[in-house]
Amino acid sequence: MSSDQTCCMVMTTFADEANGRAIIHSLIGKRLAACIQVQSIESYYHWKGAVNQDQEKLMMIKTTVELYEQVEADILANHDYETPEIIRLPITAGLPDYLHWIRSECNTNRSK
Amino acid sequence: MSSDQTCCMVMTTFADEANGRAIIHSLIGKRLAACIQVQSIESYYHWKGAVNQDQEKLMMIKTTVELYEQVEADILANHDYETPEIIRLPITAGLPDYLHWIRSECNTNRSK
Amino acid sequence: MSSDQTCCMVMTTFADEANGRAIIHSLIGKRLAACIQVQSIESYYHWKGAVNQDQEKLMMIKTTVELYEQVEADILANHDYETPEIIRLPITAGLPDYLHWIRSECNTNRSK
Numbered sequence: 165m166s167s168d169q170t171c172c173m174v175m176t177t178f179a180d181e182a183n184g185r186a187i188i189h190s191l192i193g194k195r196l197a198a199c200i201q202v203q204s205i206e207s208y209y210h211w212k213g214a215v216n217q218d219q220e221k222l223m224m225i226k227t228t229v230e231l232y233e234q235v236e237a238d239i240l241a242n243h244d245y246e247t248p249e250i251i252r253l254p255i256t257a258g259l260p261d262y263l264h265w266i267r268s269e270c271n272t273n274r275s276k
Numbered sequence: 277m278s279s280d281q282t283c284c285m286v287m288t289t290f291a292d293e294a295n296g297r298a299i300i301h302s303l304i305g306k307r308l309a310a311c312i313q314v315q316s317i318e319s320y321y322h323w324k325g326a327v328n329q330d331q332e333k334l335m336m337i338k339t340t341v342e343l344y345e346q347v348e349a350d351i352l353a354n355h356d357y358e359t360p361e362i363i364r365l366p367i368t369a370g371l372p373d374y375l376h377w378i379r380s381e382c383n384t385n386r387s388k
Numbered sequence: 389m390s391s392d393q394t395c396c397m398v399m400t401t402f403a404d405e406a407n408g409r410a411i412i413h414s415l416i417g418k419r420l421a422a423c424i425q426v427q428s429i430e431s432y433y434h435w436k437g438a439v440n441q442d443q444e445k446l447m448m449i450k451t452t453v454e455l456y457e458q459v460e461a462d463i464l465a466n467h468d469y470e471t472p473e474i475i476r477l478p479i480t481a482g483l484p485d486y487l488h489w490i491r492s493e494c495n496t497n498r499s500k
Contacts, residue, residue: 171475172368173475173477177313188432188439189439192432192433192434192439193434193439195434198433198434199431199432199433199473200431200432200433201401201429201430201431201432201444201446202429202430202431202432203315203427203428203429203430203446204315205313205314205315205336206313206314206315207311207312207313207314208300208304208311208312208313208314209304209310209311209312209381210304210305210307210310210381215300215301215304215305220313222313222315222336224429224446226473226475232369236370236371240371247371247373247374247377248371248374249311249338249371249374250370250371250374251283251285251338251367251369251370251371251374251375252367252368252369252370253285253365253366253367253368253477254366254368254477254478255475255476255477256396256476256477256478257456257475257476258460258474258475258476259460259464259471259472259473259474259475261471262471262472262473262474262475263475265471269433269434284480289425315427316427317425317426317427317448318425318426318427319423319424319425319426320412320416320423320424320425320426321416321422321423321424321493322416322417322419322422322493327412327413327416327417332425334425334427334448344481348482348483352483359483359485359486359489360483360486361423361450361483361486362482362483362486363395363397363450363479363481363482363483363486363487364479364480364481364482365397365477365478365479365480366478366480
């Protein structure tokens with residue numbers, strides 16, 4: 165079933181390693197995410213009339229659409245930014261066994 | 277409102293650092309993007325019967341759907357590739373305050 | 389035509405360099421992908437009650453929606469993981485010449 169749209173990718177960014185680790189461990193420990201990928205990025209944005217640059221890391225979180233609101237709330241509860249980037253991108257198809265693995269890892273009904 | 281779909285991610289790639297910097301400063305300076313993330317990638321593609329490999333950087337541009345045509349035109353005007361990668365990926369939900377920040381940074385009505 | 393939705397991005401991950409190279413060369417050699425971008429990532433996931441971490445690389449494959457099933461099957465045939473990540477993200481717009489290039493590189497009717 166390649167048109168399976170039950171899963172999604174959520175992205176957030178962080179600068180502090182300990183904070184990033186806290187966000188990751190909270191999401192995976194609570195089974196709100198099946199897996200999280202982290203990569204280094206340079207961030208550019210407008211700040212007081214100039215283009216500012218920061219070193220950050222980007223998280224790509226694989227979870228279910230059903231859990232999105234809980235994922236957003238959990239990131240926000242742990243993040244040290246006042247308004248962190250939290251965006252959801254759709255997954256419109258995928259290997260059925262892999263999408264099944266995401267759902268099984270994110271099972272909200274399992275004991276924690 | 278987690279189903280907010282006013283924002284999007286635009287991706288492009290570049291090889292020359294000065295050219296990348298010009299594209300970033302133009303987009304942010306003109307308030308066509310709220311923030312731009314840059315990461316190193318290896319690019320593989322077909323070229324004259326073989327698989328070619330280049331070192332490039334990938335830009336992930338956060339902007340509004342409304343501004344997409346202007347973003348595309350601005351990248352094209354500054355890019356040193358004849359046919360650069362310019363693709364738009366949907367953002368189907370996100371932290372309301374963060375999506376609001378994207379829109380406010382991209383406000384086309386503000387004075388420049 | 390900025391609402392062109394014939395193309396898509398397919399993501400997979402790998403850990404072994406030789407295996408990654410085999411997947412890339414198979415997809416591009418068979419004209420199942422126009423270009424593939426590779427970047428280093430850290431992967432975090434739940435494993436036996438703890439959060440496990442691996443070093444991997446992430447592939448972002450640009451292809452056509454029409455070819456998706458063949459892309460999935462080709463990755464699976466070459467991948468050394470039993471259940472690799474294979475997910476499809478939509479491209480909802482893009483530079484017309486670039487989208488045309490993806491389609492022309494992925495032409496299933498060309499001689500191979």
